[in-house]
Amino acid sequence: MEKYRLIKDCFTAYSFVFIIVFAFFISQQVAYSKPGHGEPPEHAQRFKVKEPFEIRNGKVIYLEHCAPCHGDTGKGDGKYYASGLEPRPRDFTNPGFMNQTKDEYLIEVIRKGTAAFGKSSYCPPWGATLKEDEKIKNVVAFLRTLYK
Ligand code: HEC
Structure with a gap:
């Protein structure tokens, strides 16, 4: 029974880490896919x-x-x-x-x-x-x- 709990805890911890990494990855995708990303900010446009x-x-x-x-x-x-x-x-x-x-x-x-x-x-x-x-x-x- 003890062994089983250990595996379960491990699994929970891994899933948690996985979810965080996955969420981070998605947020990066969203941030970088915004239109205009890569353009200089508006106040810098006149120096283009x-x-x-x-x-x-x-x-x-x-x-x-x-x-x-x-x-x-x-x-x-x-x-x-x-x-x-x-x-x-x-x-x-x-x-x-x-x-x-x-x-x-x-x-x-x-x-x-x-x-x-x-x-x-x-x-x-x-x-x-x-x-x-x-x-x-x-x-x-x-x-x-x-x-x-
Ligand atoms: C003090 C005033 C004045 C300044 C400064 C001046 N111009 Fe002129 N420009 C004139 C006048 C007046 C005429 C028309 C002359 C005429 O038809 O007898 C003229 C005519 C011209 C013409 C047409 C010539 C033709 O055959 O009709 C050109 C090209 C020209 N200027 C270029 C320039 C450039 C380039 C500068 C700056 C580097 C300049 N001008 C600075 C007054 C000036």
């Missing part, structure tokens, strides 16, 4: 990298040097200098102009300024500020994201 480096870099340069005239969104409505300029700073959201204009021209006009192309002298030459050609190319890559 969505655009390639050249566009992000071009945006930084644009916001620093070009947005005061061309506007944060590229509409040619920059806060600080645009008010009295005639002709107005180019509107980069206008697909008409942007579709007809090649990267090579944009790079050159940004490097040399509009005066070098028989236009007003309001858009300064950026070649000296943005010394590396990569930077001008990155700005152009960013300009290409402003219109559809």
Whole structure:
């Protein structure tokens, strides 16, 4: 009889352990199968990298040097200098102009300024500020994201 009780106790203990392990396993399955698991938490979402480096870099340069005239969104409505300029700073959201204009021209006009192309002298030459050609190319890559 004593032996029988021992076996029974052992069996109860094992079942108990088994149930706990099993419950843990199930809870893990449930936790990890929740939709969105593996996504960064919401407050970290804005740090998610969505655009390639050249566009992000071009945006930084644009916001620093070009947005005061061309506007944060590229509409040619920059806060600080645009008010009295005639002709107005180019509107980069206008697909008409942007579709007809090649990267090579944009790079050159940004490097040399509009005066070098028989236009007003309001858009300064950026070649000296943005010394590396990569930077001008990155700005152009960013300009290409402003219109559809
Ligand atoms: C001081 C104001 C000002 C700043 C700063 C400025 N622009 Fe301009 N931009 C203008 C004006 C004004 C025009 C229109 C000039 C014209 O048509 O005579 C223009 C025109 C342009 C054009 C169109 C040229 C064309 O053939 O129509 C491009 C491209 C351009 N800007 C790029 C840039 C970039 C890139 C930057 C920043 C690196 C920049 N601009 C900074 C005022 C500015």
